[in-house]
Amino acid sequence: MLSIVIPVYNYNILPLVEQLHREAFSLNIPFELLVCDDASTQVYHPEQLEAFPYLRWFSNPVNQHVAYTRNRLLKTAQYPWVLLLDADVMPVSTTFIQQYLEQRNKGYFFQGGFTYPLSTASTKRSLRFVYGSEIEQHKHLHSCCNLFFNQRELQLQFDEEITEYGYEDTLFFFALQKRGIDVTRLNNPVIHHSTESNQTYLNRSTQACWGLAQLVEQGKIKTAEVQLSRVYSQLEKARISPLLYGINWLLKRPIQRNLLGKNPSMPVFKLFKLLEFHKAKVAIRKSKSTAVTP
Template sequence: MLSILIPVYNYNILPLVEQLHREATALHVPFELLVCDDASTQVFHQKQIEQLPHTRWLTNRVNQHVAYTRNRLLNEAQYPWILLLDADVQPISTTFIQNYLNQIGKGLFFQGGFTYPPIDPTEHSSLRLTYGRTIEQYKHLHSCCNLFFNQEKLQLTFDASITEYGFEDTLFFLALAKRNCEVIQINNPVIHQSTESNQTYLERSKQACWGLVELIQKGKIRPQEAQLSHVYQQLLKYRLTFFLSLLSALLGSHIQRNLLGKKPSMLGFKWFKLLEYHKANQVIQKN
């Protein structure tokens, strides 16, 4: 009936696996729990996880990124219904799996949503948590961190050509929309437990901006299909992109310092991404 799939890289998923395995076992339904480690430099509790009944641990020989790893898990899954989770989440409900199983017969694709823990961010990890709490958890349509769907009927895949952070989830949902598959949102959230530093998250966000420009250049995403590129297209239309170059020169370093501090501005974060997208667009256009 159910294949629970978790890609992991350098993260301790034992608490997540144990909670899911405990509930699935108590439900007395056919299930399997598959973990795929993406060539982590640190592996946590592999033997303990492998000893759990109906559980398998897979390992990529080299780091392949999350899209490839999710595809590998989907190919290995033996049951029609898939519960796909990110490694750094924890279900809130004690009936998390049952809540999803109750949806069978009501659709083919469900999204349970996510939230963030009620903790005070530190100065060095405030950006990811602030963005998640104020923006991301309310606009999670393009997030694959907590999904339940019928793979037997949908035969979904991720674009494994994306080997850096950013927009693999967006492409996945855009492909889903083109197939007229309804995404049914239900109240079955997980807590996203990111401990990412400001510097790391800022660098990954920059990487995503540059990656988006490349995806648009390759025709995989249309500018209007991502908010960042849509805003930039409007500035191009009215010949206002020169303002971004001026803003970068005058305030770019100030914006970045703020985002690396204890109280990052989400307006500043929007400007940061727009400025990085502008830089990327200029470089890629020249090449």
């Protein structure tokens, strides 16, 4: 009946597995819990995890990124309904799985949403926490951290050509739209427990901005489909995008101080991503120009 699939990289999923296994077992349904480690540099409690009777543990020999790992789990799943979760989440409700199972006759694809802990994050982790609690949890239309769907009917997969952080979830939802698959949003959230430092998250955000520029260049994402590329396009049409280089030169250090500090500003974070996207677009143009130069 149910395959619970979780890709993991350098994260302790034992508490999550315990809660999911406990509830699924109590429902007296056929189920399996599939976990795939993406070549973690640190693996937590593998012996305890493998001791769960309905859990199967897999490992990628080298890091393949989340799209490949999710696809591997989806191909392995033996039951029609799949519950896809990220490793760093925890269900809010003790009837989390039951609430999903009750929806099976009402559609094929469901998104439960997510929230963030009410506790104040430390200074070193404030950026991820502020962005998540102020923006992300209210606009999680393209998040794959908590999904329930009929894989046997839909045969979904992720784009494995994306091997860097950012926008694999966005592409996944765009593919759903193109196929006319309705997404039913439920109030069945998980808590997202991020452990990323400000610097790590800033580095990953930079990576995502450059990745978006490549995806737009490749035609996988249309400029108007994502706010960042849409705003940048508007600046280009107004012929003021070159000013972003000067803004970066003047404000780079103050922007870094703010985003790595205790109270990061979300407008400043948006400016940071716009500046990084501009750098990526300029670099792509230079690369193309060099490639065609005899």
